[in-house]
Every structure is written in structure tokens, then in C-alpha cells.
Amino acid sequence: MTYTNSPIEKINFNNHEIFVKRDDLLDVDFSGNKxxxxxxxxxxxxxxxxxxxxxxxxxxxxxxxxxxxxxxxxxxxxxxxxxxxxxxxxxxxxxxxxxxxxxxxxxxxxxxxxxxxxxxxxxxxxxxKEAQYGLELLAQEIITWAEQNCYENLKVFLPSGTGTTALFLQKFLPFPVLTCACVGDEKYLEKQFNDLEKTNHPIILQRKKKYHFGKLYKEFYETHKDLLEQTNIEFDFLYDSLGFIVLEDYLNSLEDNNSKILYIHQGGILGNVSMIERYKHKYEKEV
Known part of the structure; x- marks a missing residue:
């Protein structure tokens, strides 16, 4: 197994056209950004x-x-x-x-x-630092796809924990990389960037609301459900729900958006098994 060359699919989520890099499909067991x-x-x-x-x-x-x-x-x-x-x-x-x-x-x-x-x-x-090795390969896959489709105005988005994936993608991509903080706040994420590289950081999009990592939020559950219904793709509760909330806010704020958006699906859906149990327990009547 090479664990590379994941497919890219086009979705429409809440009237926004978005491309999704399906790194969740790299392999049954060894997939995603990890x-x-x-x-x-x-x-x-x-x-x-x-x-x-x-x-x-x-x-x-x-x-x-x-x-x-x-x-x-x-x-x-x-x-x-x-x-x-x-x-x-x-x-x-x-x-x-x-x-x-x-x-x-x-x-x-x-x-x-x-x-x-x-x-x-x-x-x-x-x-x-060793994470660069696999992420440079991911960046090359994105560059090849963009060149084949003549997408010069591409923007890449992914939610961040440590920010390692976003940081090294920005290092190897000629396109802007956008991200949001999921673990800690924006200052924490910036520190994580600086611990690995001092320059050429991704753009951190601000969240409208402060979220605590691992805590249950009804809007996360609703976003997860909407994504599954509209795209037929299962995303991660902890990162992707917040990621799509922030990305949608960003896209709605643009007066004229001519850029193509590529969202990196980083896997992690195995953790949904325990998360959905927690959501059902907390919002039993609604869920």
C-alpha cells in the first residue's frame, strides 16, 4: 500500500460549491492526516x-x-x-x-x-518535523489536481488541532491555506506553528464563538447531520463540524468569491462512534 493519491469530490453544502480531498479514503485502517x-x-x-x-x-x-x-x-x-x-x-x-x-x-x-x-x-x-514527508506528498497531489483542472485561484481549508498539517501544506503549496483553531484558541494555534516553523504560516480564520475542545455543542451535531444529508459523506464531529461552521461563515462574508475551495477531509471518523453516544445521551429527546 502507498497510502497516497486520495480522490477529490465536488460537493454542494448550504449552496456553496466545495471540493473535498478524501484523505479519509486512503486506507481502511491507516488514513487521514495522521x-x-x-x-x-x-x-x-x-x-x-x-x-x-x-x-x-x-x-x-x-x-x-x-x-x-x-x-x-x-x-x-x-x-x-x-x-x-x-x-x-x-x-x-x-x-x-x-x-x-x-x-x-x-x-x-x-x-x-x-x-x-x-x-x-x-x-x-x-x-x-518528520510530518513534512507525507504532507509534501499531499501538497503535490493537490498541485497536480489544480494544474490538470486549471484552478489557479484555489484556496485550501482544513480545521486544526496542533496545526501541523496546515502548516506544512502551506510550506509546500503555492495556494493560500486557511484554517481554524479547534484545540485551544487562535493564540495557541499560532504558538504551535511557531514551535515548528517561524515563517510562512497559514491564515487562521476567527471563530465567532469560543468553543472548548471535546465539549458537546448542538450546532456541531446539526452541522454533522446536515453534511451527511447533503453530501453523503461522514465527517468528524470534533474538527469537521467546527471547520464547516467557520468555513461557511467565511464564504458568506465574501462579497465576490471567485476562488475554488478545497476542503481536506482528515479522517478521524472512528471517533464518531463514541461521540454520537455522548450526543444522544445529552440531547436524547432532540437527537
């Missing part, structure tokens, strides 16, 4: 490495993708979390359940600061 970020570790040789250590939340998309990577490479995978909710332990679902199936060893404690020579540490969310 597959792009971790592609370097799949394609390069690490003769001394037998173990991967990472950390984050117990339903992280990166956690699941790393479990797939380690399964493909035959590496042991140790993942460290601050806390695992009791309901997740009692009834495993989503990324947590599937990562355990892939052989992940999860530890409810702080990750070790000292690692042996056979262990490689991968930072939370895949915010690392």
Missing part, C-alpha cells in the same frame, strides 16, 4: 527501533493511527494518558477500543522521560 504525518515512519528504516512511546487522550486519532503503524511495522506501542474515563474502561469504543485490538499498551500515568536506544518517542498529535 497517516500523512506518520508516513515518514512507515517508509523509512529504523533498524534499532522495537518500541514506540507516545501520549495524549484516551480517544485520540493519533493514538489509533500509531497503533496501526506499530502493527504494520511489528513494533511494540506504549501510550500514556492522564486519565481514562470509567465509562470507556467499562465499555471500550472508538479509537480506544480499536487501538487496544491492535496491541496498544495503555498506561494511566506520566510518560517516561528517559527512553532506551530501542525506543522512539512520537509527540502528541504528530506535531513533529
Amino acid at each position: 497517516a500523512r504525518k506518520f508516513y515518514y515512519f512507515l517508509k523509512h528504516d529504523f533498524p534499532n527501533i522495537t518500541n514506540i512511546v507516545s501520549h495524549g487522550s484516551a480517544q485520540s486519532n493519533a493514538m489509533y493511527s500509531l497503533s496501526v503503524l506499530c502493527k504494520l511495522r511489528g513494533w511494540k506501542f506504549d501510550y500514556y494518558v492522564d486519565h481514562i474515563a470509567s465509562y470507556i474502561k467499562e465499555s471500550p469504543s472508538g479509537n480506544y477500543k480499536e487501538a487496544l485490538k491492535n496491541g496498544m499498551n495503555i498506561h494511566e500515568e506520566e510518560f517516561p522521560k528517559q527512553l532506551d536506544e530501542n525506543t522512539m518517542f512520537i509527540n502528541e498529535g504528530g506535531a513533529l
Whole structure:
């Protein structure tokens, strides 16, 4: 498997024509922006490495993708979390359940600061320089598609967690990359950019409302439902719902929009299994 060359589809969402780069379709197991970020570790040789250590939340998309990577490479995978909710332990679902199936060893404690020579540490969310390798390939796919269709006025949009994907896409693309902060605020996202690259940052679109990552919002559920009904594509609750809200606000604010919009579908829909359960519990009567 090459895990590249995902298809691009045209959709119409709330009367806006948008192209969608379907990185969620790269592979059944290894897909989305995490597959792009971790592609370097799949394609390069690490003769001394037998173990991967990472950390984050117990339903992280990166956690699941790393479990797939380690399964493909035959590496042991140790993942460290601050806390695992009791309901997740009692009834495993989503990324947590599937990562355990892939052989992940999860530890409810702080990750070790000292690692042996056979262990490689991968930072939370895949915010690392090596992510450039796979994201440059993604950028080249976008450039080729734009050239074939003579789209010179293209704008690329994707919601951001660490912002790594948006940052490196902007580095390799001749088109403007637009994004919005999903984890933390705009200042947090700018700091994440600066930690990796000091210049040539994507354009951060402002949100009209402050959102707390992982919290349930009725407009997220409604946007997710509208997207599925209008496009027949399942998007992620945590990132894509907010992403389309911000993108729609942006498009509605333009007096004359002659640009083509390419939205990057970054996968993560495995996490929807646990999210929809939470939404049904919170909005049982409405949902």
C-alpha cells in the first residue's frame, strides 16, 4: 500500500460549491492526516527501533493511527494518558477500543522521560518535523489536481488541532491555506506553528464563538447531520463540524468569491462512534 493519491469530490453544502480531498479514503485502517504525518515512519528504516512511546487522550486519532503503524511495522506501542474515563474502561469504543485490538499498551500515568536506544518517542498529535514527508506528498497531489483542472485561484481549508498539517501544506503549496483553531484558541494555534516553523504560516480564520475542545455543542451535531444529508459523506464531529461552521461563515462574508475551495477531509471518523453516544445521551429527546 502507498497510502497516497486520495480522490477529490465536488460537493454542494448550504449552496456553496466545495471540493473535498478524501484523505479519509486512503486506507481502511491507516488514513487521514495522521497517516500523512506518520508516513515518514512507515517508509523509512529504523533498524534499532522495537518500541514506540507516545501520549495524549484516551480517544485520540493519533493514538489509533500509531497503533496501526506499530502493527504494520511489528513494533511494540506504549501510550500514556492522564486519565481514562470509567465509562470507556467499562465499555471500550472508538479509537480506544480499536487501538487496544491492535496491541496498544495503555498506561494511566506520566510518560517516561528517559527512553532506551530501542525506543522512539512520537509527540502528541504528530506535531513533529518528520510530518513534512507525507504532507509534501499531499501538497503535490493537490498541485497536480489544480494544474490538470486549471484552478489557479484555489484556496485550501482544513480545521486544526496542533496545526501541523496546515502548516506544512502551506510550506509546500503555492495556494493560500486557511484554517481554524479547534484545540485551544487562535493564540495557541499560532504558538504551535511557531514551535515548528517561524515563517510562512497559514491564515487562521476567527471563530465567532469560543468553543472548548471535546465539549458537546448542538450546532456541531446539526452541522454533522446536515453534511451527511447533503453530501453523503461522514465527517468528524470534533474538527469537521467546527471547520464547516467557520468555513461557511467565511464564504458568506465574501462579497465576490471567485476562488475554488478545497476542503481536506482528515479522517478521524472512528471517533464518531463514541461521540454520537455522548450526543444522544445529552440531547436524547432532540437527537
